[in-house]
Amino acid sequence: MTLSPERLPRFARHIVLPEVGGVGQVALANAHVVLVGCGGIGSPALQYLAAAGIGRLTLIDDDTVDVSNLQRQTIYSPSDIGKPKAEAAAEWVRRFDLGLEVLPCVARLGEDNAARILSGASVVLDGCDNFATRLLVSDSCVKLGIPLTSAAIGRFQGQVANFAGHLPNQPCYRCFVGDAFDAQDCDTCAADGVLGAMVGMVGTFAAMHAMRVLLAAKSALGEPQYGTLHLIDGMAPSMRPLKIAKDPGCRACGSPS
Template structure:
């Protein structure tokens, strides 16, 4: 099921971003005055298409800041419904949304927050057989899904479609965020990181392990920041995607460490022929 809401300031079908009106200039003035973003960077953000896989614990806070940044087109993919237990961390939802589709409720939130944005809700589960069509045409995909089978299907589809992937995950008090560009020579993809062993639907759940709402928000907003770095690559100085660098956030004893994910030449998704180019 799909719902489209087109705003007045949404990107045109040709990918062009309209000139900023006075109210849009005022709305994004704090971005534009940043030398690391500037007018060109804001125009790029407003002309971008971001696909969010999952609008739950990670996707909900990420969506808030991507919409706040003015990302012109947002596609929201989630087959789940809002439950009362979600409200502890998925703060775009309210009691009135309980029982409703998360994707559709999140799209309604975007429409209320900024009617100028174009948003599509896709109430379905992304799988290996539909992932290619769902990520096609995106400038970047943010994956906040809760199982490895989905994450690997999304990663493989992104590599095949030459679409950058921002991966964000959470386990209790540890978050992980990384940008992957497995379609580029010598760069790792998500499958290089986890391998094939996790190609399954089983995964630890928030219900079983517990989750702190503020920690989820921290990882989601860090993921939104990573997406903006991808969008601004080559346009503004903030645009350093730091491909293949896994940022590990510790919420229990606050800290951040970064590790490099090596490209696997034997990776079935991105390994074939990539080393010969680089």
């Protein structure tokens, strides 16, 4: 796929960057990003993925828009309250850029549908809010050979990392958290609170990180930084990297015994 002449002005500021260029922009246009969760992290991530010209977007969320979401989930408005988030998010993409293909998926990922829904993605960006789904997404990405961008937030702390557990010597998300979190329960922003701008900071950084994966072979943007967890402290503010080691005994990406 190439960019049509009428699309070039829209992405001119990308194309003039030596680190992206025309080749990189075409790579973005040919990419398929699956976004797991259209909430606090997914909302700003989606805005910048769409603005970057990601050609195909699959949006997964089984929740509906609530008035409390509007404080941080910036693609929604009061008129969206009660609508499925995946469908409302897809409507936002269509209003924003008719040149993008968008598929809403109003469903919760499970063992029965994860492989089918995630298959064919160039990268999966996971911004969901529970460990069970995060681990399911990670394990599925390892099996399917798909890179994963994982993003999470709690109060004023954020975490973003790229994982490629399907590659030799690269860890997966399960190597990081282990098996203890295969459960639905976890802390939520409803109970703990969250600053809207902090969610935006983590979500946009996750979009940038996903684009590192997409452009790694086509531009000079930089390495995907697989296995490096970026810890974001919104109070300091600061960011520091933490290298995740591959777990040889990991049941998802480790060496079979």
